[in-house]
Amino acid sequence: xxxxxxxxxxxxxxxxxxxxxxxxxxxxxxxxxxxxxxxxxxxxxxxxxxxxxxxxxxxxxxxxxxxxxxxxxxxxxxxxxxxxxxxxxxxxxxxxxxxxxxxxxxxxxxxxxxxxxxxxxxxxxxxxxxxxxxxxxxxxxxxxxxxxxxxxxxxxxxxxxxxxxxxxxxxxxxxxxxxxxxxxxxxxxxxxxxxxxxxxxxxxxxxxxxxxxxxxxxxxxxxxxxxxxxxxxxxxxxxxxxxxxxxxxxxxxxxxxxxxxxxxxxxxxxxxxxxxxxxxxxxxxxxxxxxxxxxxxxxxxxxxxxxxxxxxxxxxxxxxxxxxxxxxxxxxxxxxxxxxxxxxxxxxxxxxxxxxxxxxxxxxxxxxxxxxxxxxxxxxxxxxxxxxxxxxxxxxxxxxxxxxxxxxxxxxxxxxxxxxxxxxxxxxxxxxxxxxxxxxxxxxxxxxxxxxxxxxxxxxxxxxxxxxxxxxxxxxxxxxxxxxxxxxxxxxxxxxxxxxxxxxxxxxxxxxxxxxxxxxxxxxxxxxxxxxxxxxxxxxxxxxxxxxxxxxxxxxxxxxxxxxxxxxxxxxxxxxxxxxxxxxxxxxxxxxxxxxxxxxxxxxxxxxxxxxxxxxxxxxxxxxxxxxxxxxxxxxxxxxxxxxxxxxxxxxxxxxxxxxxxxxxxxxxxxxxxxxxxxxxxxxxxxxxxxxxxxxxxxxxxxxxxxxxxxxxx
Amino acid sequence: xxxxxxxxxxxxxxxxxxxxxxxxxxxxxxxxxxxxxxxxxxxxxxxxxxxxxxxxxxxxxxxxxxxxxxxxxxx
Numbered sequence: 001x002x003x004x005x006x007x008x009x010x011x012x013x014x015x016x017x018x019x020x021x022x023x024x025x026x027x028x029x030x031x032x033x034x035x036x037x038x039x040x041x042x043x044x045x046x047x048x049x050x051x052x053x054x055x056x057x058x059x060x061x062x063x064x065x066x067x068x069x070x071x072x073x074x075x076x077x078x079x080x081x082x083x084x085x086x087x088x089x090x091x092x093x094x095x096x097x098x099x100x101x102x103x104x105x106x107x108x109x110x111x112x113x114x115x116x117x118x119x120x121x122x123x124x125x126x127x128x129x130x131x132x133x134x135x136x137x138x139x140x141x142x143x144x145x146x147x148x149x150x151x152x153x154x155x156x157x158x159x160x161x162x163x164x165x166x167x168x169x170x171x172x173x174x175x176x177x178x179x180x181x182x183x184x185x186x187x188x189x190x191x192x193x194x195x196x197x198x199x200x201x202x203x204x205x206x207x208x209x210x211x212x213x214x215x216x217x218x219x220x221x222x223x224x225x226x227x228x229x230x231x232x233x234x235x236x237x238x239x240x241x242x243x244x245x246x247x248x249x250x251x252x253x254x255x256x257x258x259x260x261x262x263x264x265x266x267x268x269x270x271x272x273x274x275x276x277x278x279x280x281x282x283x284x285x286x287x288x289x290x291x292x293x294x295x296x297x298x299x300x301x302x303x304x305x306x307x308x309x310x311x312x313x314x315x316x317x318x319x320x321x322x323x324x325x326x327x328x329x330x331x332x333x334x335x336x337x338x339x340x341x342x343x344x345x346x347x348x349x350x351x352x353x354x355x356x357x358x359x360x361x362x363x364x365x366x367x368x369x370x371x372x373x374x375x376x377x378x379x380x381x382x383x384x385x386x387x388x389x390x391x392x393x394x395x396x397x398x399x400x401x402x403x404x405x406x407x408x409x410x411x412x413x414x415x416x417x418x419x420x421x422x423x424x425x426x427x428x429x430x431x432x433x434x435x436x437x438x439x440x441x442x443x444x445x446x447x448x449x450x451x452x453x454x455x456x457x458x459x460x461x462x463x464x465x466x467x468x469x470x471x472x473x474x475x476x477x478x479x480x481x482x483x484x485x486x487x488x489x490x491x492x493x494x495x496x497x498x499x500x501x502x503x504x505x506x507x508x509x510x511x512x513x514x515x516x517x518x519x520x521x522x523x524x525x526x527x528x529x530x531x532x533x534x535x536x537x538x539x540x541x542x543x544x545x546x547x548x549x550x551x552x553x554x555x556x557x558x559x560x561x562x563x564x565x566x567x568x569x570x571x572x573x574x575x576x577x578x579x580x581x582x583x584x585x586x587x588x589x590x591x592x593x594x595x596x597x598x599x600x601x602x603x604x605x606x607x608x609x610x611x612x613x614x615x616x617x618x619x620x621x622x623x624x625x626x627x628x629x630x631x632x633x634x635x636x637x638x639x640x641x642x643x644x645x646x647x648x649x650x651x652x653x654x655x656x657x658x659x660x661x662x663x664x665x666x667x668x669x670x671x672x673x674x675x676x677x678x679x680x681x682x683x684x685x686x687x688x689x690x691x692x693x694x695x696x697x698x699x700x701x702x703x704x705x706x707x708x709x710x711x712x713x714x
Numbered sequence: 715x716x717x718x719x720x721x722x723x724x725x726x727x728x729x730x731x732x733x734x735x736x737x738x739x740x741x742x743x744x745x746x747x748x749x750x751x752x753x754x755x756x757x758x759x760x761x762x763x764x765x766x767x768x769x770x771x772x773x774x775x776x777x778x779x780x781x782x783x784x785x786x787x788x789x
Contacts, residue, residue: 210736249743
């Protein structure tokens, strides 16, 4: 059986993914392309005795590479990647209603020296708008094999497979647009100067793409002199009236016009489409915004309300399992590892799934139907004030529920710097896991004896800290670390279409599975680590803690059991670390107890309430139980009254704890997805460090300024 | 001489020339703007920016400062 490699490429929104899925079905996987942050899937199918491997290249408007990612795709097509085979055929997908613009990319593909098959998709949609495309005439006038298809209905796919088969080994197209002679001459000169380091195609890109990736790459790695020759060449062309980049555009479009003149019939006047009608409302200044806010509200509410019952179920399941383990295994490190480390750890990972699935379901629906681009359009002005673009809005908003799906949702942002900035500030958006801490401390210190509106106001203020800090940090990042030319916002608003359930399902489960596999292992590892740090040493002079605690509980001596438990935690590795670090906590107004609890909650901030419960000898307090929280709050308050400093300044201390939690990234899950999305360890490390520093400074300032205010107010 | 960002909603115009940052101009060409093509201003975002235009059957959104280099003749 002969094997053929096909490269699938086209503009975004051409139904390329639908075609890819239709051709390869389940025989697909995400390819391994080192150095690429975008995902490129590879699929397989067979036809007439040939085995095809099809690579789904990212949607693009042209082959002018602007980033390392795009360069990878171009290198792949030129056969310059030793790890990947050069494609035997290029499958260029175009939209029948927008043929002229889509063929721009195709004309560039025709220069690569590989046979090109043109798949004209969405023939039916074009027809309903009165646009008729004659494939036979188009084939004749372009010199390419042309197959009309409807990828979503599966029409034309057999003819497509046959065409691909026939194209293998055929002549590559030579009938494409030719750039004017002087341009080709300058290209040849540059190619010669680079002594064959790059093929003619890249030499052309070097000349034509002002400030493009090819230029950047070559002028920084080659001997000097190249840049000057390049500028001189462009200058000569400009004087001859053939300036870049215009000359390329005019040449290509002129050829395209001629090639489609007879093949495409347009209606006498443009018909108003459904998309036109919908957009009149959806991008309307007033109605569009209101509808957008409504949609956001629905998404948000669904995540909170819809996920909760499932999350409770998972919680119950975890508790049940823990109960089973504790009931059936003897007391000991293994039992504790299993119940407190592994089961709770795995439960802590799985509990994110409902939120991830719901959010990704919505995002898939909004993207598929085309509304996502409108959302970015409406929010762009707001976002650009923070140095970001409209596409960052939904990921940031989602992070208010939970940063884990929020960070994963940044995939919609194509610009690398914008995407990184969004990812790095997403954890600042006050996520719902911070609520238990706020509730505990506000309940303990700012409720009794205060006006009715104080608790609500404080809660609001804590949320605002996140909402205000995130854009500021983004702005600073875009001006410093992630500085660069302001990215272009030019964005296509694709025609609306009915989202495909299959595609949505695929995206949802893809996201969930990816999270489980990659993030899950990291989260589990960190939870086990913390478990170990809190468990060992597991005995003192009087014997093992766990056995003695179990004995005490069996005798119903709960108070003594809780006391011993607290001692155990205090003398554990983490506890001793916390005590040793007490000088570092003093400027924040904290004692070692708060310090240890904070350290313990670095993998997952919601752990703080339970840990505080143990330290203050209340046993393991359930963060979700309001009664238990209240009692814990009272205990903490009583304890602070004993210390003169903390008694006087109890509000600044409480605030400094909350501010720390507001700004610190205490979530292994978030760091894990940041690692996955950025494919490097430096970004999660950076996020963790900057947020911890920010949190420390914030808590410090809060406490110190609070102290001054308390002193002044007397 | 009118530029694209000066059009009012509903106005149609023909593109005369594209000027400005070369990378921006190249991007505009790639996405379908070209001398001689007809554009229509479909609308403006709530805070005044970006704007939404139609070229052929393509709907695009761009920021005003990206549109300011596109000279058009109102039809």
